[in-house]
Amino acid sequence: MSRRERSGPHRGGTAGENHGDGVGYRRPPREHQFKPGQSGNKNGRPKGSKNEATIINELLNRKIDIRENGRLRKITVLEGILTRFAEDALKGKDKSAAFLLNRKQLIESSEQPATPLLDIDDRKVLEFYAAQLCAQFKKQGESE
Template sequence: MSEDEDDFEVGYGKPPKKTRFKKGQSGNAKGRPKGSRNFGTIVDEALNGKVTVNENGKASKIASSQALVLRLLEKALRGEDRALTQMIGLAAERSAEREAQSKERSLIAGEEGIVKRVLEDLVKEMAEEGDDNGQ
């Protein structure tokens, strides 16, 4: 053993110095291949993909996510308990999202009034300073 290894305790989470990555050396040199997609991207693509659906005897293409919601709604209206529970949950979730968005909008509207008042005060101050410098 060399002097460096004698001073260093080897154990859990403490590998020997000679087996550690050298400075500037990556543990994953090749990295993630270009063009590879993660699970979330694949799910998004699947939900946004188009599906052919027959509505009132006419074929139309709609997004997969829309088709899923329509199918769930049909089952809920037929009286299936699980589908009904899920639709009520989705409706409540969407309602909460809309409520949060409307609160954000009202805050923004309130902030506009504050900004207007601050600007008016600044304009008055600048006008007063101009009058003081002009005398």
């Protein structure tokens, strides 16, 4: 007989057994079970702790001071990083230029171009149909 086929309080067992108090593997006695709202991991993740994505977003969106043309400017860390890449690309560093151009291409390919929903021919057909409907309603209004 395999473990799953054993009879017991949760598998039918004998008629005299109390089905509610089955104690055994993964079935602790009632007095040792967790109370409602009580966790089994008291030292688990503390409330308010941040995951990696939140920490990275906060770091990249933090404002820093930079001096540009003798003036102090506040920009985000992300903008500073991209500015540094652009400066390096202008100095002839191929990797920086390739990185920036690849990012630009990726951003442009993910954006949907603003194209009209209807081309000129479709628009003319719809306008003609709308004019016919208006004329038909005018005729019905005059005949009444």
